[in-house]
Amino acid sequence: MIKRAKNVLERVFHRDFEQIIREKMGEFKQAIILRTDLGMGKGKLVAQGAHASIHAFQRAVEKNKEFAYAWEEEGCRKIVLRAAGEKELMVIYEKAKQNGLPVTYIRDAGETQIPAGTLTAVGIGPWKAGEIDEITRDLKLL
Amino acid sequence: MIKRAKNVLERVFHRDFEQIIREKMGEFKQAIILRTDLGMGKGKLVAQGAHASIHAFQRAVEKNKEFAYAWEEEGCRKIVLRAAGEKELMVIYEKAKQNGLPVTYIRDAGETQIPAGTLTAVGIGPWKAGEIDEITRDLKLL
Numbered sequence: 001m002i003k004r005a006k007n008v009l010e011r012v013f014h015r016d017f018e019q020i021i022r023e024k025m026g027e028f029k030q031a032i033i034l035r036t037d038l039g040m041g042k043g044k045l046v047a048q049g050a051h052a053s054i055h056a057f058q059r060a061v062e063k064n065k066e067f068a069y070a071w072e073e074e075g076c077r078k079i080v081l082r083a084a085g086e087k088e089l090m091v092i093y094e095k096a097k098q099n100g101l102p103v104t105y106i107r108d109a110g111e112t113q114i115p116a117g118t119l120t121a122v123g124i125g126p127w128k129a130g131e132i133d134e135i136t137r138d139l140k141l142l
Numbered sequence: 143m144i145k146r147a148k149n150v151l152e153r154v155f156h157r158d159f160e161q162i163i164r165e166k167m168g169e170f171k172q173a174i175i176l177r178t179d180l181g182m183g184k185g186k187l188v189a190q191g192a193h194a195s196i197h198a199f200q201r202a203v204e205k206n207k208e209f210a211y212a213w214e215e216e217g218c219r220k221i222v223l224r225a226a227g228e229k230e231l232m233v234i235y236e237k238a239k240q241n242g243l244p245v246t247y248i249r250d251a252g253e254t255q256i257p258a259g260t261l262t263a264v265g266i267g268p269w270k271a272g273e274i275d276e277i278t279r280d281l282k283l284l
Contacts, residue, residue, distance in 0.1 A: 012209075032192060035242070042184060043222035043284035045184055045187070045188055046176065046187055046188050047152060047191075047222050049151050050172075050191050050192045050220055053192035053196055054192075054195055054199055054218070075251050078189040080185035080186075080189050081185075102156060109217050109219075141185050142184050
C-alpha cells in the first residue's frame, strides 16, 4: 500500500520519493545546545547531549511523528551548538517553546563534576531545519 | 490499574515501588563508546554519541520495554567510554551482540570532518548495568 502510494507520487512528480518528501516537508534536523561555562569534560558533554537528544526526540514523536520519522529516513542530521550560560540556554528553550517546537531541557543528576540540578543542555526537534535555525542562528558550533 | 499494582507490591514488600524494581531488576545504564583515534572535535563527539544513544535506546525498547522504561525512571544513567580504534570498537559490538544485549554501531554520514562510512561509535542498552560492565570493563572513560 505504502509502496504503491510511493510509486504513484514518483510518477506524478517525476521525482524520487525521498526528494519529494524533502521538497514538501523541508529538511529536518535536531539541535543540541550545551553550556560551555561549566567546564564539563568530553564524556560529560556527550552524556548530557545524549540525554537532550533522546528527550527531544521523544517530544518530537509526540508532536509530529511524520517529521520525526522523516528525520530518521534522512539520516538523523544533528547540529551541536554552544550556550555561554544558563540564561542563554533558557532564552533558547523559551523561544522554541513559544514557537511550538518540541523542546526539552536537561538538569544534571549531579553524580559527577557539577552540582545536582544544574541546567546543562537543551534539545530541539527533530523539526523543520528552517524553524530551528530561526531560533538558534546566533549560537556558535560547539 | 498500574497504580493499584504498585500499591499491592509496596504493601507486600514493605518498600517503595522504585526500590522494589531496582532490587528485582538491578540497576540499568546505557554505554556510549566513541573512537578517539579520529580526532573528532567536541561537537562531533556529541553528535555521534547522540546517534548511538538514540539507536541503542530504540533497540532496547524492542528487546525489553521494561528495562528501557525502568532506566528512564532511574534517570537515564549513561556512561561514556573510549575505544582506541575501529577494531576495539567492533570487538565490543560483537561481544554485546553475542551476549544478547541491545547494541548498535554508528557510521558517519561524512558531511564533516571524517570520510563517509567511518565507524565512529557504539551504543549498548539501556540494559542491566552488570551485563554492560562485563563487556566494557577494560575501556576507559572518555
